[in-house]
Amino acid sequence: NVTLRSSRIHTPFTGDGINVKHGEGLVEDCTFLGNTARDTDAIDFDDVVNGVIRNNLIYAFRGINSDGIDVGEGCVDLLVTGNRIYNNSDKGISVGQASTVRIERNLIVDCVLGVGIKDTGSTAWIDQNTFAQCDVGVAVFEKNLGAGGGIAEVTNSIFSRSKESPVTVDALSSLKVTYSLSDTLPIEGINNMTGDPGFVDPGAYDFSLTPSSPP
Numbered sequence: 001n002v003t004l005r006s007s008r009i010h011t012p013f014t015g016d017g018i019n020v021k022h023g024e025g026l027v028e029d030c031t032f033l034g035n036t037a038r039d040t041d042a043i044d045f046d047d048v049v050n051g052v053i054r055n056n057l058i059y060a061f062r063g064i065n066s067d068g069i070d071v072g073e074g075c076v077d078l079l080v081t082g083n084r085i086y087n088n089s090d091k092g093i094s095v096g097q098a099s100t101v102r103i104e105r106n107l108i109v110d111c112v113l114g115v116g117i118k119d120t121g122s123t124a125w126i127d128q129n130t131f132a133q134c135d136v137g138v139a140v141f142e143k144n145l146g147a148g149g150g151i152a153e154v155t156n157s158i159f160s161r162s163k164e165s166p167v168t169v170d171a172l173s174s175l176k177v178t179y180s181l182s183d184t185l186p187i188e189g190i191n192n193m194t195g196d197p198g199f200v201d202p203g204a205y206d207f208s209l210t211p212s213s214p215p
Helices: none
Strands: 002-005 008-010 018-021 025-028 031-033 043-046 052-054 057-059 069-072 078-081 084-095 100-104 107-118 123-127 130-132 136-141 151-155 158-160 165-169 174-178 199-201 206-209
Touching (some): 002 018, 107 123, 107 151, 136 151, 136 174
Parallel strands (some): 008 031, 018 043, 025 052, 057 084, 069 084, 084 107, 100 123, 107 130, 107 136, 136 165
Antiparallel strands (some): 199 206
8 A cells, every 4th residue: 555645746847656566545635747758747646446546736747648636547546636636648537447436626737738638448537627718628538549538517616717628528538527617618517607706806816706606
């Protein structure tokens, strides 16, 4: 088992901030500062069961194919919660290779994809997250030809200033969005809304909600 708490991680070279393979893993209350090297993720979990990634600050992973959190190789029942993920060149959170993950109460700002769920068996339950200034908030798709699509369910989430679309899904994948808000394009689904989320000061990265925010 691997546990990392209350640490500050930065590497100027290609390589993940932490990579956990097999067994169990907990990464909590850490800060990860990125770089411009390609293939560099802050946190990479592979074949981890019941892992937890919680309350971390992740920012400025700007190289090609660099994610904030990369979940792959058949991870099972991961919990990704309370993280702040800013300014990444690829995905805030990547879910692939038939992994299953609960993604709750994260703030993801200025990433190409806020969450990407790709290929058969990859499944994400996404609840009470805020996606701001991402090209696409949640994307579900087939990445590798012939590998099939992913599955995602989104509830109670906010999509603000999406540069392309709040959500996307291809013909091989499944996406359900309910009780969520977008301030750009409307989102199909039960009780989704279009309107201003009423952030306190998004220019200063304060995405807490004012009393005038929609219920």
